[in-house]
Amino acid sequence: MNTQKILIVSGIVILIAIGCLYAYLNALGASWALNKPDKRPFFVTTKQIVVKNILLPEGTKIIYKNQYFWKKHEQNKPLNPKDIIEISFMEGTTINWGGVPITSIVRFYNSEMKGFSVYADFEKLNKRTRFADLWESCHDNLGITVEDTEDWSFNKKNILNVESCGVNYQRYFEEDEDQQRFLDDLYKELMTINE
Incomplete structure (x- = not known):
C-alpha cells in the first residue's frame, strides 16, 4: 500500500513538472517570435x-x-x-x-x-x-x-x-x-x- 501511494504522488509530481515545463517553453518561444506577421487590418x-x-x-x-x-x-x-x-x-x-x-x-x-x-x-x-x-x-x-x-x-x-x-x-x-x-x-x- 505504501509503494502504491508513492507511485501516485510521484506520478502527480511528474505531471505537474511536465505541465510547468510546457508552459515555460511555450512562454519562452513566444518571446523569441519577434517577427510575427502584423494581423492588424x-x-x-x-x-x-x-x-x-x-x-x-x-x-x-x-x-x-x-x-x-x-x-x-x-x-x-x-x-x-x-x-x-x-x-x-x-x-x-x-x-x-x-x-x-x-x-x-x-x-x-x-x-x-x-x-x-x-x-x-x-x-x-x-x-x-x-x-x-x-x-x-x-x-x-x-x-x-x-x-x-x-x-x-x-x-x-x-x-x-x-x-x-x-x-x-x-x-x-x-x-x-x-x-x-x-x-x-x-x-x-x-x-x-x-x-
Whole structure:
C-alpha cells in the first residue's frame, strides 16, 4: 500500500513538472517570435485619396485598429476612418507637414489623449525654420494634441499644443520648467509656420 501511494504522488509530481515545463517553453518561444506577421487590418492606397484631411499619395499604408476577427491583413478598400491608428508613406516618400517632410503619423496609444505623433525625415528638409530646427534637436517624433481627431493635417486652428518632442521633452513632466519652456517655444514656432 505504501509503494502504491508513492507511485501516485510521484506520478502527480511528474505531471505537474511536465505541465510547468510546457508552459515555460511555450512562454519562452513566444518571446523569441519577434517577427510575427502584423494581423492588424490595413489598406494600401492605389491612387491619391484624402484621409484625415491629408492628401495621401499612392502607395500609402493606412493601418486600422483591430475591430473584428475577420478583418485582418490587407483590405481591398479603406475601412472606417475613425479606426485609423497609423498612416505610413511608401519608403522614400514624404509629405509636407508644417514645412517638414514626414514619413508617418501615428495616433496616440492612450485613447483619452486626443492627438497623434508625427515622424519626420530631416534629410529631405528643403527649408530650415526655427520650428524645424527645434523639432530636429529632439531626434524623434513630435506629439501633437488636437481639437478634432479626424483632422491630422497641419491645421493650426485644430492644433491645441505640442505634447511631446521625443522622450526628452514631455508635458507630462509639468514640474520641469526647461521641458515646458522648450515645448512652449516649439508650439509658438509651429504657429508661425504658413503652409
